[in-house]
Every structure is written in C-alpha cells, then in structure tokens.
Amino acid sequence: MSTNVNFMVGGGAGQGVQSVGFILAKAFTRGGYHVFADHDYESRVRGGHNFFRVRVKDSKVRAITEPVDVLLALNKESIDLHGKELAEKGVVVFDKEQVKDIGGNGNLLGIPLDRLAKENAGNRLMANTVALGAALGLVGYEFEILDKLLREHFGAGEIGDGNVKAAKAGYDYAQENFRGAFSYHLSATGDTKRMLLNGNEAIALGAIAAGCKFIAAYPITPATSIMEYMAARAKDLDLVVVAPEDEISVINMIIGASYSGVRAMTATSGTGLCLMVEGLGLAGVSETPIVVVNAQRPGPAVGLATRTGQGDLEFTLHASHGEFPRAVFAPADVEDAFWLTIKAFNMADKYQLPVILLTDQHLASSYATIDKLDLSKVTIDRGLLFSAEEEGKSEYMRYRITKTGISPRAFPGQEGVLVVSDSHEHNEEGHPSENAENRTQMMQKRMRKLFSLKNELASPQIYGPRKAETMLIGWGSTYGAVREAVDILRKEGTNINLLHLSELWPFPTEAVANALNNTLNSYVVENNATGQLAHLIQAETGQTVTGKILKYDGRPFTPAYIVREIRKEGC
Known part of the structure; x- marks a missing residue:
C-alpha cells in the first residue's frame, strides 16, 4: 500500500503553527519520505487564522491535496473551519480541556495539550509541541528523529529540553490512549538524504551558486526571505546585502553594482516592481545585466499581501x-x-539585459523535498567581455554595433578603457545622441539580442503523450497541481496531457503553436482573473484556447480543483 498522508496544523498567529508544521515536514524528510508543505497565513502579527499543510508520500509529491487525514487543531476555530475537510478516516487532535462543544466529522481525539505542556515542560506555550508529538505518536513514527530535530531547532538548553519533554508527553499520550485510532502507520523508510527547501531558499541558493555578490531589496511579502537567507550567510560568502529606503533606490543600486562588474539582483513583489519600472528602463537602455525576482501576490495596490496569484505576467x-x-x-x-x-x-550577463524571475507566494513559501543538487552542473557565463589585448587596440566603444546586438563589455576602472554610459539614447561611444539614423540603429541593435536569446531558452515541457484529445496549459508554480490532475484524469481514462511553460519570454511561439495543433481541446490553468497566458498565446500564435480554468481567490490550485473544473467541461 502506497503512503499518502495529509497533515494540517491550524491555529492563530502566535501559536507556533509555522514552527510545528515545519518541524513535522522536516521529521518526515529525515525519515526518507517525500514531502510537500505550504503555509496559509493572514497579514497579522497575532490573531487571525493560520494553517500549515504537510503532505507525506513514499514517492515524489509536487502539490497539496484537499482531504485532511490528521488535523492538529490548536484552537476551536481550526475545527470549525477545517472539520469538513477531513478525509473519511481522518482524525482531529485537540485540547479536550480547552475546547468544548465541537462539531466536525471524523474521530475527535482529545488530549490535554496545555496541561501536559505545563506538567512536563513547565510552560503551557509548548502545547503546540505536545500536539506535534501526538501526531507522530498516532502514526507510530520514530520519536528519536523528532527528539534530535527539536534540539537542533530550539537548541540544547532549557528550551530545547522543554520542547522534547512536551513532545514526548504528547507522543506517549497518543500511543497509550489512541493506538489504532488512525489507519496509517508511518515508519522511517531509510537514510535517504534529501533537501527540504522552499522556493525563496532555492532562489537564494541559486543566486549564490551563480556568483551573485550584491543584493539590494526592500522588505516585502512574499520576497523578503530571499534577502534574509543571503544576509544570514553574507559574512561567510562575502556577499553585500543592502536594505535601502525604497524600491527606487533598490533598483538603481543593483544597476550600479552590475555596471561596476558585480552580479547583482533584487527580490520584490508586484507593488515593489511598480516603483522599479523607471529603473528597469535604465537597465534596458544602458544594457546593464540585472536579475529581478517578482514574487507575485494578488493586487491591485496592497491587495492580499500574504496570498498567491499570477496577475503580473503581462505587466512584467x-x-x-x-x-x-x-x-x-x-x-x-x-x-x-x-x-x-x-x-x-547567465542570460543577463550574456545578453546584457534585465531578466525577471516571476514567482509567487505559493512557490516562495511552499516546501518540497528534492534530491541533492549537483553543483558540478553549475556553469558561469559572464558573456562577451572586452580585452584590449584580444581586440588588438585600446579604443573601446561600449555600444559597438554588432551582428548579434551584443557589444563587448568593459567595467569602469578597467585599464586602458573609458566606459561611457547614459540613460539617454546614445551612440556607439555611449554619448547622448538624437540622430534619427542612430536611434534606429541602436533600437535594432538592442532588439537583435532576442533572436539569439530565444534559441537558448528551453521549450515548454510536455507531460503525458505528445498528442492528446485534451491539453492543459500552465505556467510557473501551477505545474505540480496540473501535473497531478493529469495523472488522476488519465487513470480515469481521459486522453489528456500537459503543456507547461517556465521560460516565458521571448515567447516560444512555434513550440506552443505545434502543441496546440496536436490537440482538440486546450485549457489554460492560471491564478488570475483575466487569463493572461491565454491572451499571450493568442497574441503570439494567433490561436485561441478552448477554455480557461482561472482561480483568483488568493489560494493555490489543488489537483482536485482542476479535475472538477475539467469534468464540468465534459472532458
């Protein structure tokens, strides 16, 4: 029997929902399982409702799922809100001395969480850790793994010891009182080592591996943890991490750093990118390579600060x-x-242009297990750099017109070279020019880069048969949910596949057009209200998709949601 168990930790802000959820995910990762976890939280310091979902499988898992098998309810509201989401044999762990008159279906497993925390750890704030221990006790998971993790997370002192005692109290209570109450048994499957990362951590690691030495960013949800991750390692890795007064300063700082020869980036969200657009144009006209992460959240304006969406595609x-x-x-x-x-x-440096990484809150804060990253596959391409010796002369023109549109790049202070750059339209030397012929030549020079750049981008991924009666089309973080939806529908006999785009621009016109020609029905799956990828497909290929599956409530897609919508279409 395959393993596929969905845990949910629910409570108010300040009850340690995120800590419990993360440690739970890490515990199963240490035991050799595949994990996918996401965090749903309100834009509040305390109060409000938060939950953390952890899906555990014995095979690769790419998305959240809807039925909850184990609900760790740290307050009554969690039972009221999520009781209806319980699987047929799902169970609820709650504080039977604090929560009364509860509803919901499934098995209600009352445990004196507060009292056990106070009696065993001397601190009722550790009631969440009692619930964590109880969850692992229910499934019979090895407590030694949790013991070690708690000491790593909270330290080896009094707080660490207290959390271990609280967890052990919950573990033992569940083992003694609810043995057999839950149908799944999970034991460590071996010592397979995998990494547990969220999207922002992966981006930060990628930037470090790519040789980024400068990041400037203004704190903003859901992008802030990229800067925080790099700041925590700045001293050891010789990184410069700056938090300026606003996003206007941010983008000008990274342009300056890159102009001097340093790989530079920023991480923001849509509201921050709005303030950066003039600077983005400066990078464009000065042909300065920068990397900008836009971790999307629903707008307009502040919108839903802690939710997910894909509403910035056309804007970007x-x-x-x-x-x-x-x-x-x-x-x-x-x-x-x-x-x-x-x-x-690499593309920013090689083609001397801005590259935007378009992520979203779902990818930014969701955790997934991945195999160890093979750093031997990392390559660094700084592009066409000017060398007086190679050129055979010292004369240098920053914007020399070339067949590819890429000019040899030199850096200020480089011996024997004068680097001139300007925000105006300029001539080959970099001096401002309003000459009509020069303007035409410079525009053509810059735009020629797209022809070579397009050839370096990967084609959209086709999952499933190359030809299918129905095709789902997605981009970005919807991949996991759409892929699993395809698996579910194919098992039911539906002739369906997936076309997924990760490298969106320059647009892969021919590949998308060919894929559309190999299907009868096509449905774009997007976390926005207007079907922006569908519009882009029509603009670039001249073809119209059959329909759109759109979700714009700030929550990510689940495979089950997509399956239901496709069934409504009669596919």
Missing part, C-alpha cells in the same frame, strides 16, 4: 516605458527555481 512583460529586450522566467517548482536563477544570471 511590458514594465517600463519604451521597448527593450528582456527575459522572463517562471520556475515550476523548488528545484526549477534553483536552476532557473542560475540561468537568469
């Missing part, structure tokens, strides 16, 4: 006034986020 493609080349990548999952970040830096 055209942000800033005027026309200049750029690349836009949208990682499909955690591992893809690592490798696409490295590619973003």
